[in-house]
Amino acid sequence: MTDTFPVGGNQGRQFLQGIIRVTEFPSLALDRSSRPSRGTLYVAWNDGGRVTIPDFESLSGVYSFSDALLVKSTDGGATFGPATQVNRGASTDFTDQYMPAVGVDKNGDVGVCYYDRRHDAANFLIDRRCARSSDGGDHWKSLQVNERSSPSTEFQDFEVAYGYQGDYDTLTGDFLNHHKGLLGAYADNSLGSQDGIQPTAGIRRRPALTTSSGSTGCSAPSTDSPTSCPRAPATAAPPGRRPSASTTTWSP
């Protein structure tokens, strides 16, 4: 299909900063729409072949920043086209974008959601970003779906397998093709522990992030350039008022 490159640094296994164990972790989706693109197969994965820096902590001597890449096949997987970088923009060069989950909705629009560190030049803090393409992955629009950035919480609970974040995160469309848009889940650490969140990566024409609390987030840029989303402070919830797992939509 295409060459893949390990991401992060090597401490016996590949780890992203924050001790997040990672491999390519490919995600696969099939276009089941009634559009001409029906039957197209998409594969997204973590790839570290684009930007690397020296890392004396790594057994390989380098740290490879992760990108979310995507390829597609129009012949049932016999051949694949060139890889597309979903997280485009210079702001993502020296930060990790990892664990991409790909899905296709009833209109044939492709969505890819991934963890994103572009807002932190030190590559620690994590956001969740979703991108969509209406032309089979040639052009992307994206926006941040979480409210507060958070660092890794790995190794904080010894009863939980360490190093895990996002291995099995998925994105899915309506299998019955009744509704457009996509639904995905991800882990959010902004409360100091890992919480499961289920945002709707709705693929609609006028992207404006709203949450169930009614607050307006940000408008999606025309390309996957540095986000225009304001960064919400990672403040603690007031006592007795834990934020609920709100749904997030791109509303018309």
Next chain:
Amino acid sequence: MEPLTQPSVAGRGTDQYMPGIAVDNWGVVGLCYYDRRSDPSNFLIDRRCARSWNGGTSWQNLYPPFNRRSFMSVTNQDLLLATDYMGDYDALASDFTKAHRGFVGGYGDNQTGQPDARTNRF
């Protein structure tokens, strides 16, 4: 030794830990510590300080916390650093020459996703 009193009862059910203590040239006692009272789940951390003018019998808690945003533990995430460390040697100091009143302390702040050394003065 029996504690005279707690600096605050508002944090019961959550952790307040690694206190640093000092006395200034006015005899005021200062105390700073990590505090999780703002998070009922006892994960997120703030840095708070209190002072007493009567030898610790009663305390004035300083609000808001010195950190701008609550932060979480990030111990064990750098394999080259000693594990589980946070605040063992945090201290609070007063002016040893007695020329100035008040306190200066240092603490670890993880708001940026990594431990950063910060100071606070009161």
